[in-house]
Amino acid sequence: MEGDKGILESLERLRRRRNAVILAHNYQRPEVQDVADFVGDSLGLARQAAGVDAEVIVFCGVNFMAETSAIVNPDKITLLPEPRAGCPLADTITPEGLMTLKKLHPRAVVVTYVNSSAAVKAESDYCCTSGNAVEVVMAIDAPEIIFTPDKNLGRYVQKATGRELIIWEGCCPIHDRITVEMVLEQKGLHPSALVVAHPECREDVIELADEVASTSGMFKVIEEASSREIIVLTEAGMGYPLGKRFPDRELFFPSEEPLCPDMKLTTLEKVEKSLRELEPRVTVPEDIRLNALLAVERMLEIG
Numbered sequence: 001m002e003g004d005k006g007i008l009e010s011l012e013r014l015r016r017r018r019n020a021v022i023l024a025h026n027y028q029r030p031e032v033q034d035v036a037d038f039v040g041d042s043l044g045l046a047r048q049a050a051g052v053d054a055e056v057i058v059f060c061g062v063n064f065m066a067e068t069s070a071i072v073n074p075d076k077i078t079l080l081p082e083p084r085a086g087c088p089l090a091d092t093i094t095p096e097g098l099m100t101l102k103k104l105h106p107r108a109v110v111v112t113y114v115n116s117s118a119a120v121k122a123e124s125d126y127c128c129t130s131g132n133a134v135e136v137v138m139a140i141d142a143p144e145i146i147f148t149p150d151k152n153l154g155r156y157v158q159k160a161t162g163r164e165l166i167i168w169e170g171c172c173p174i175h176d177r178i179t180v181e182m183v184l185e186q187k188g189l190h191p192s193a194l195v196v197a198h199p200e201c202r203e204d205v206i207e208l209a210d211e212v213a214s215t216s217g218m219f220k221v222i223e224e225a226s227s228r229e230i231i232v233l234t235e236a237g238m239g240y241p242l243g244k245r246f247p248d249r250e251l252f253f254p255s256e257e258p259l260c261p262d263m264k265l266t267t268l269e270k271v272e273k274s275l276r277e278l279e280p281r282v283t284v285p286e287d288i289r290l291n292a293l294l295a296v297e298r299m300l301e302i303g
Protein backbone atom coordinates (compact mmCIF):
# COMPACT_ATOMS: atom_id res chain seq x y z
CA MET A 1 0.00 0.00 0.00
CA GLU A 2 1.17 3.57 -0.78
CA GLY A 3 0.60 4.75 2.82
CA ASP A 4 2.65 1.91 4.27
CA LYS A 5 5.39 2.51 1.68
CA GLY A 6 5.64 6.16 2.74
CA ILE A 7 5.80 5.22 6.40
CA LEU A 8 8.41 2.54 5.77
CA GLU A 9 10.62 4.92 3.78
CA SER A 10 10.37 7.61 6.45
CA LEU A 11 11.08 5.03 9.14
CA GLU A 12 14.24 3.90 7.37
CA ARG A 13 15.46 7.49 6.97
CA LEU A 14 14.75 8.24 10.64
CA ARG A 15 16.33 5.02 11.88
CA ARG A 16 19.63 6.02 10.20
CA ARG A 17 19.43 9.72 11.12
CA ARG A 18 18.69 8.98 14.79
CA ASN A 19 21.17 6.09 15.01
CA ALA A 20 18.30 4.01 16.37
CA VAL A 21 17.55 0.33 16.82
CA ILE A 22 14.06 -1.10 16.89
CA LEU A 23 13.45 -3.95 19.33
CA ALA A 24 10.16 -5.87 19.18
CA HIS A 25 8.57 -8.58 21.29
CA ASN A 26 7.38 -11.81 19.66
CA TYR A 27 3.71 -10.82 20.29
CA GLN A 28 3.93 -7.56 18.32
CA ARG A 29 1.94 -6.98 15.12
CA PRO A 30 3.58 -8.67 12.06
CA GLU A 31 4.32 -5.37 10.30
CA VAL A 32 6.08 -4.07 13.44
CA GLN A 33 8.15 -7.28 13.76
CA ASP A 34 9.12 -6.91 10.11
CA VAL A 35 10.81 -3.53 10.66
CA ALA A 36 12.56 -4.53 13.89
CA ASP A 37 16.33 -5.05 14.13
CA PHE A 38 15.69 -7.73 16.73
CA VAL A 39 12.57 -9.70 17.68
CA GLY A 40 12.58 -11.84 20.80
CA ASP A 41 11.38 -12.75 24.26
CA SER A 42 11.86 -10.62 27.39
CA LEU A 43 15.26 -12.14 28.13
CA GLY A 44 16.55 -11.70 24.58
CA LEU A 45 15.24 -8.14 24.49
CA ALA A 46 16.86 -7.30 27.84
CA ARG A 47 20.16 -8.72 26.56
CA GLN A 48 19.89 -6.78 23.30
CA ALA A 49 19.04 -3.58 25.18
CA ALA A 50 22.06 -4.10 27.45
CA GLY A 51 24.48 -4.56 24.56
CA VAL A 52 23.06 -2.18 22.02
CA ASP A 53 25.32 0.22 20.09
CA ALA A 54 22.89 3.02 19.24
CA GLU A 55 21.73 6.35 20.60
CA VAL A 56 18.02 5.59 20.49
CA ILE A 57 16.15 2.39 21.34
CA VAL A 58 12.60 2.11 20.05
CA PHE A 59 10.93 -0.49 22.21
CA CYS A 60 7.95 -2.18 20.56
CA GLY A 61 6.44 -4.03 23.47
CA VAL A 62 4.88 -3.01 26.78
CA ASN A 63 6.04 -0.52 29.38
CA PHE A 64 7.95 -2.85 31.72
CA MET A 65 10.11 -3.96 28.78
CA ALA A 66 10.95 -0.37 27.84
CA GLU A 67 11.66 0.38 31.50
CA THR A 68 14.13 -2.52 31.60
CA SER A 69 15.86 -0.97 28.59
CA ALA A 70 15.97 2.42 30.36
CA ILE A 71 17.35 0.75 33.51
CA VAL A 72 20.34 -0.68 31.62
CA ASN A 73 20.78 2.33 29.28
CA PRO A 74 20.55 5.58 31.26
CA ASP A 75 22.57 7.45 28.61
CA LYS A 76 20.41 6.38 25.69
CA ILE A 77 16.94 7.47 24.70
CA THR A 78 14.37 4.69 25.12
CA LEU A 79 11.14 5.28 23.24
CA LEU A 80 7.87 3.44 23.85
CA PRO A 81 5.79 4.32 20.76
CA GLU A 82 2.54 3.64 22.61
CA PRO A 83 2.77 4.82 26.23
CA ARG A 84 -0.55 3.16 27.15
CA ALA A 85 0.92 -0.29 26.42
CA GLY A 86 0.89 -1.74 29.93
CA CYS A 87 0.88 -5.18 31.52
CA PRO A 88 -1.97 -6.25 33.82
CA LEU A 89 0.33 -8.83 35.43
CA ALA A 90 2.90 -6.13 36.31
CA ASP A 91 0.04 -4.08 37.78
CA THR A 92 -0.76 -6.81 40.33
CA ILE A 93 2.17 -5.77 42.52
CA THR A 94 3.30 -2.44 44.00
CA PRO A 95 6.56 -1.67 45.81
CA GLU A 96 4.53 -1.10 49.01
CA GLY A 97 2.90 -4.53 48.69
CA LEU A 98 6.27 -6.18 48.20
CA MET A 99 7.77 -4.28 51.17
CA THR A 100 4.95 -5.59 53.39
CA LEU A 101 5.64 -9.16 52.29
CA LYS A 102 9.38 -8.68 52.85
CA LYS A 103 8.69 -7.56 56.43
CA LEU A 104 6.90 -10.87 57.03
CA HIS A 105 9.91 -12.79 55.66
CA PRO A 106 12.97 -10.72 56.59
CA ARG A 107 15.45 -13.45 55.63
CA ALA A 108 13.95 -14.09 52.22
CA VAL A 109 15.66 -13.33 48.91
CA VAL A 110 13.25 -11.74 46.43
CA VAL A 111 13.05 -12.94 42.82
CA THR A 112 10.86 -10.77 40.64
CA TYR A 113 9.64 -11.65 37.18
CA VAL A 114 10.60 -9.04 34.58
CA ASN A 115 6.86 -8.32 34.10
CA SER A 116 6.95 -5.74 36.91
CA SER A 117 7.58 -2.02 37.34
CA ALA A 118 11.08 -0.62 37.86
CA ALA A 119 10.04 0.37 41.40
CA VAL A 120 9.16 -3.27 42.22
CA LYS A 121 12.43 -4.48 40.67
CA ALA A 122 14.23 -1.96 42.87
CA GLU A 123 12.78 -3.74 45.93
CA SER A 124 13.97 -7.12 44.61
CA ASP A 125 17.27 -8.99 44.78
CA TYR A 126 17.02 -10.78 41.45
CA CYS A 127 15.05 -10.26 38.31
CA CYS A 128 14.10 -13.23 36.10
CA THR A 129 12.22 -13.92 32.89
CA SER A 130 10.27 -16.95 31.74
CA GLY A 131 13.44 -17.96 29.87
CA ASN A 132 15.64 -18.22 32.97
CA ALA A 133 13.41 -18.30 36.09
CA VAL A 134 14.40 -21.90 36.90
CA GLU A 135 18.15 -21.13 36.57
CA VAL A 136 17.85 -17.96 38.65
CA VAL A 137 16.08 -19.75 41.53
CA MET A 138 18.53 -22.68 41.32
CA ALA A 139 21.44 -20.24 41.65
CA ILE A 140 20.16 -18.79 44.94
CA ASP A 141 21.37 -20.13 48.24
CA ALA A 142 18.91 -18.73 50.80
CA PRO A 143 16.59 -20.14 53.48
CA GLU A 144 13.52 -18.48 51.94
CA ILE A 145 12.69 -17.17 48.47
CA ILE A 146 9.86 -14.80 47.63
CA PHE A 147 8.74 -15.10 44.01
CA THR A 148 6.69 -12.27 42.47
CA PRO A 149 4.35 -11.46 40.84
CA ASP A 150 3.23 -14.44 38.67
CA LYS A 151 1.72 -17.32 40.64
CA ASN A 152 1.62 -19.66 37.63
CA LEU A 153 5.28 -19.14 36.78
CA GLY A 154 6.08 -19.37 40.51
CA ARG A 155 4.37 -22.75 40.82
CA TYR A 156 6.08 -24.01 37.69
CA VAL A 157 9.49 -22.93 39.03
CA GLN A 158 8.69 -24.46 42.42
CA LYS A 159 7.98 -27.80 40.78
CA ALA A 160 10.98 -27.64 38.43
CA THR A 161 13.46 -26.74 41.17
CA GLY A 162 11.95 -28.57 44.14
CA ARG A 163 12.37 -25.32 46.14
CA GLU A 164 9.58 -24.06 48.38
CA LEU A 165 8.69 -20.52 47.24
CA ILE A 166 6.61 -17.77 48.82
CA ILE A 167 4.53 -16.86 45.79
CA TRP A 168 2.74 -13.60 45.01
CA GLU A 169 -0.82 -14.18 43.73
CA GLY A 170 -0.65 -12.30 40.42
CA CYS A 171 -1.17 -13.70 36.95
CA CYS A 172 -1.33 -12.77 33.29
CA PRO A 173 -5.07 -12.71 32.49
CA ILE A 174 -4.40 -13.76 28.90
CA HIS A 175 -2.52 -16.94 29.83
CA ASP A 176 -4.68 -17.63 32.87
CA ARG A 177 -7.75 -17.73 30.62
CA ILE A 178 -6.40 -20.79 28.78
CA THR A 179 -8.23 -23.76 30.30
CA VAL A 180 -7.78 -27.53 30.39
CA GLU A 181 -10.96 -27.85 28.27
CA MET A 182 -9.46 -25.62 25.56
CA VAL A 183 -6.30 -27.74 25.48
CA LEU A 184 -8.25 -31.01 25.42
CA GLU A 185 -10.33 -29.68 22.54
CA GLN A 186 -7.16 -29.02 20.49
CA LYS A 187 -5.63 -32.35 21.52
CA GLY A 188 -8.83 -34.11 20.39
CA LEU A 189 -8.65 -32.37 17.00
CA HIS A 190 -4.90 -32.98 16.59
CA PRO A 191 -4.04 -36.11 18.58
CA SER A 192 -0.46 -36.41 17.34
CA ALA A 193 0.42 -32.76 17.92
CA LEU A 194 3.16 -31.69 20.30
CA VAL A 195 1.88 -29.35 23.02
CA VAL A 196 4.11 -26.45 24.04
CA ALA A 197 3.00 -24.09 26.83
CA HIS A 198 4.26 -20.79 28.17
CA PRO A 199 4.98 -21.02 31.93
CA GLU A 200 2.48 -18.20 32.60
CA CYS A 201 -0.24 -20.82 31.92
CA ARG A 202 -2.10 -22.40 34.84
CA GLU A 203 -0.61 -25.42 36.57
CA ASP A 204 -3.29 -27.82 35.26
CA VAL A 205 -2.72 -26.58 31.70
CA ILE A 206 1.06 -26.98 32.04
CA GLU A 207 0.50 -30.57 33.17
CA LEU A 208 -0.99 -31.31 29.74
CA ALA A 209 2.00 -29.87 27.89
CA ASP A 210 4.89 -31.86 26.42
CA GLU A 211 7.21 -28.86 26.68
CA VAL A 212 7.23 -25.58 28.62
CA ALA A 213 9.13 -22.63 27.16
CA SER A 214 9.42 -18.87 26.92
CA THR A 215 8.21 -17.37 23.65
CA SER A 216 11.71 -17.58 22.11
CA GLY A 217 12.31 -20.96 23.77
CA MET A 218 9.41 -22.24 21.66
CA PHE A 219 11.51 -21.89 18.50
CA LYS A 220 14.07 -24.36 19.83
CA VAL A 221 11.37 -26.76 21.03
CA ILE A 222 9.71 -26.79 17.61
CA GLU A 223 13.01 -27.06 15.76
CA GLU A 224 13.83 -30.20 17.71
CA ALA A 225 10.30 -31.68 17.52
CA SER A 226 9.48 -34.46 15.09
CA SER A 227 5.73 -33.67 14.99
CA ARG A 228 4.42 -31.60 12.11
CA GLU A 229 1.49 -30.36 14.19
CA ILE A 230 2.10 -28.14 17.20
CA ILE A 231 -0.43 -26.88 19.74
CA VAL A 232 0.88 -23.56 21.05
CA LEU A 233 -0.39 -22.34 24.42
CA THR A 234 0.42 -18.66 24.57
CA GLU A 235 -0.62 -15.35 23.03
CA ALA A 236 -1.72 -15.99 19.44
CA GLY A 237 0.64 -13.32 18.05
CA MET A 238 3.30 -16.05 18.28
CA GLY A 239 1.70 -17.57 15.18
CA TYR A 240 3.45 -14.95 13.04
CA PRO A 241 7.14 -15.44 13.97
CA LEU A 242 6.72 -19.20 14.41
CA GLY A 243 4.87 -19.55 11.09
CA LYS A 244 7.56 -17.53 9.32
CA ARG A 245 10.34 -19.70 10.72
CA PHE A 246 8.52 -23.04 10.36
CA PRO A 247 6.43 -22.84 7.18
CA ASP A 248 6.23 -26.65 7.00
CA ARG A 249 4.60 -27.02 10.44
CA GLU A 250 0.95 -26.56 11.35
CA LEU A 251 0.37 -24.44 14.43
CA PHE A 252 -2.80 -24.53 16.50
CA PHE A 253 -3.88 -22.14 19.24
CA PRO A 254 -6.87 -22.46 21.61
CA SER A 255 -10.06 -21.78 19.60
CA GLU A 256 -10.76 -18.73 21.75
CA GLU A 257 -7.50 -17.09 20.67
CA PRO A 258 -5.46 -15.63 23.55
CA LEU A 259 -4.72 -12.03 22.53
CA CYS A 260 -2.93 -9.34 24.53
CA PRO A 261 -4.55 -5.99 23.61
CA ASP A 262 -1.62 -4.03 25.06
CA MET A 263 0.86 -5.78 22.78
CA LYS A 264 -1.23 -4.83 19.74
CA LEU A 265 -1.36 -1.10 20.54
CA THR A 266 1.95 -0.40 18.79
CA THR A 267 1.53 0.31 15.08
CA LEU A 268 3.98 1.24 12.31
CA GLU A 269 2.57 4.77 12.31
CA LYS A 270 3.34 5.13 16.03
CA VAL A 271 6.86 3.72 15.58
CA GLU A 272 7.55 6.25 12.81
CA LYS A 273 6.04 9.12 14.83
CA SER A 274 8.08 8.26 17.92
CA LEU A 275 11.31 8.24 15.88
CA ARG A 276 10.37 11.55 14.27
CA GLU A 277 9.45 13.29 17.55
CA LEU A 278 11.82 11.33 19.83
CA GLU A 279 8.83 10.90 22.15
CA PRO A 280 7.31 9.32 24.24
CA ARG A 281 10.45 8.59 26.24
CA VAL A 282 10.69 6.16 29.11
CA THR A 283 12.88 7.20 32.03
CA VAL A 284 13.38 5.78 35.50
CA PRO A 285 14.30 7.96 38.53
CA GLU A 286 18.00 7.43 39.31
CA ASP A 287 17.58 6.02 42.85
CA ILE A 288 15.06 3.43 41.59
CA ARG A 289 17.13 2.72 38.49
CA LEU A 290 20.30 1.93 40.44
CA ASN A 291 18.54 -0.57 42.72
CA ALA A 292 16.58 -2.14 39.85
CA LEU A 293 19.82 -2.39 37.84
CA LEU A 294 21.37 -4.62 40.52
CA ALA A 295 18.46 -7.09 40.19
CA VAL A 296 18.60 -7.02 36.38
CA GLU A 297 22.41 -7.40 36.29
CA ARG A 298 22.30 -10.36 38.69
CA MET A 299 19.84 -12.00 36.29
CA LEU A 300 21.94 -11.28 33.20
CA GLU A 301 25.01 -12.73 34.92
CA ILE A 302 23.25 -16.04 35.58
CA GLY A 303 23.12 -16.87 31.90
Ligand code: 13P
Nearest residue numbers: 041042043129130214215
Ligand atom coordinates in the same frame (compact mmCIF):
# COMPACT_ATOMS: atom_id res chain seq x y z
P1 13P B 1 8.49 -14.09 27.18
O1 13P B 1 9.62 -13.52 27.95
O2 13P B 1 8.44 -15.58 27.19
O3 13P B 1 8.47 -13.54 25.79
O4 13P B 1 7.14 -13.66 27.89
C1 13P B 1 6.81 -12.32 28.04
C2 13P B 1 5.39 -12.16 28.38
O5 13P B 1 5.00 -11.11 28.82
C3 13P B 1 4.51 -13.29 28.18
O6 13P B 1 3.19 -12.94 28.46
